[in-house]
Amino acid sequence: MSGQISVLLSLAILAIFGTVPKLLEEPGAPALPWIQLSFVSHNPLTLRCPGGQRSGRVYWQYTNGSTVTAGKARTIAGPWAARYYRGPLKELKLRSRVHWDQLVVHPAWVADSGLYTCKDGGRTLARYQVEVQDATRLHISHASLGQGALAKLTVPQRAQLFTRWGSWQTCDRCGALGERKRLGYCYARPASAPQGLAVPCGLLGLELPPRGPELRMEACQVSCPPLPPPALPLPRTLQARPGQSVELACPGASIHVPVSWQRDGVPLTWLGLLGRGGNVGHSLDLLTGGASYRIARVAASDRGLYRCLVNGRQAAAFRLDLPTVPHRRRFNLGRLLAVARALVATFAALFVGSAILELVGCCSSDSTPCLGY
Numbered sequence: 001m002s003g004q005i006s007v008l009l010s011l012a013i014l015a016i017f018g019t020v021p022k023l024l025e026e027p028g029a030p031a032l033p034w035i036q037l038s039f040v041s042h043n044p045l046t047l048r049c050p051g052g053q054r055s056g057r058v059y060w061q062y063t064n065g066s067t068v069t070a071g072k073a074r075t076i077a078g079p080w081a082a083r084y085y086r087g088p089l090k091e092l093k094l095r096s097r098v099h100w101d102q103l104v105v106h107p108a109w110v111a112d113s114g115l116y117t118c119k120d121g122g123r124t125l126a127r128y129q130v131e132v133q134d135a136t137r138l139h140i141s142h143a144s145l146g147q148g149a150l151a152k153l154t155v156p157q158r159a160q161l162f163t164r165w166g167s168w169q170t171c172d173r174c175g176a177l178g179e180r181k182r183l184g185y186c187y188a189r190p191a192s193a194p195q196g197l198a199v200p201c202g203l204l205g206l207e208l209p210p211r212g213p214e215l216r217m218e219a220c221q222v223s224c225p226p227l228p229p230p231a232l233p234l235p236r237t238l239q240a241r242p243g244q245s246v247e248l249a250c251p252g253a254s255i256h257v258p259v260s261w262q263r264d265g266v267p268l269t270w271l272g273l274l275g276r277g278g279n280v281g282h283s284l285d286l287l288t289g290g291a292s293y294r295i296a297r298v299a300a301s302d303r304g305l306y307r308c309l310v311n312g313r314q315a316a317a318f319r320l321d322l323p324t325v326p327h328r329r330r331f332n333l334g335r336l337l338a339v340a341r342a343l344v345a346t347f348a349a350l351f352v353g354s355a356i357l358e359l360v361g362c363c364s365s366d367s368t369p370c371l372g373y
């Protein structure tokens with residue numbers, strides 16, 4: 001009995017200190033290549049673990065560092081992750097979850113750059129060398145405003161920096177003039193190997209001038225698919241005071257998916273908000289590709305029904321409401337008092353009147369017994 005308990009105890013201690021995954025490690029397995037990937041901060045980071053969804057035992061390890069010989073790997077998601085961490089590692093673990101065969105870190109920060117390994121027991125299923133590029137350095141350009149994308153940058157004797165573009169996302173609305181965007185990451189090709197493979201700028205391991213990712217936008221027009229319109233989400237009412245700042249956050253939206261906004265059915269476009277002639281103080285969050293709509297100092301004229309669409313589907317609706325201005329309230333209170341006063345006066349008059357009538361009726365008629373005699 002005590003033997004069993006001690007075995008259980010030592011197993012628990014081993015699990016706590018993370019030795020179990022190491023004991024399960026198969027030393028003879030061939031090393032997988034490191035896949036180099038870039039992401040953008042303030043948005044979700046998603047890594048795939050091929051074949052990982054079947055076992056349900058998959059866990060992810062993180063090593064802080066850009067070189068493959070960096071520090072200690074720590075389990076941040078999956079069944080082995082129930083451990084106590086502090087500081088940035090704890091923060092990363094709280095933002096990480098395993099979803100099917102994927103690791104999702106939402107939102108990702110620049111400090112999450114490092115090595116990510118997906119494991120199933122002792123088997124390594126995938127290894128990634130990740131750079132999270134800074135969304136606050138995002139270069140945004142809209143073709144319809146005549147804005148240009150960043151040019152290639154040659155750093156003599158070091159590298160050539162350029163933007164590696166992702167594909168265009170689908171148009172953010174249908175049946176009307178819409179907009180589409182695409183994201184590009186900073187990539188670098190070392191001067192020593194001009195024909196060689198380009199890598200995410202931060203993974204080159206060289207001191208380089210600062211250059212961030214890029215977001216490009218342009219107009220587009222597509223017709224709507226012949227499908228019945230899906231059920232609209234019920235609006236959530238938001239009460240705001242005049243002058244307050246308001247942020248409407250669209251669930252499921254990020255820089256990686258088409259997002260669009262409308263107010264009382266009228267499209268709110270990047271073109272309108274980035275260019276001149278937009279509503280002053282109204283803006284879309286640039287860092288997340290429009291996942292939130294902001295109003296700097298809300299006024300009564302901003303009242304309305306705001307909707308956001310993600311991938312062409314209504315994702316949320318907000319009814320922005322402002323309470324009536326204070327002097328109206330005082331006026332209402334005054335009126336209420338006047339009504340109350342009038343009511344009291346009426347009751348008093350009725351009471352006095354009925355008392356008089358009773359007295360008069362009592363004394364003029366002999367048939368009614370009066371005052372109990």
Ligand SMILES: *[C@@H]1O[C@H](CO)[C@@H](O)[C@H](O)[C@H]1NC(C)=O
Pocket residue numbers: 064065088089092111112
């Ligand atoms: C990784 O290391 C850097 C530099 O020491 C630090 O700023 C960052 O917070 C660390 N990130 C994590 C997730 O531990």
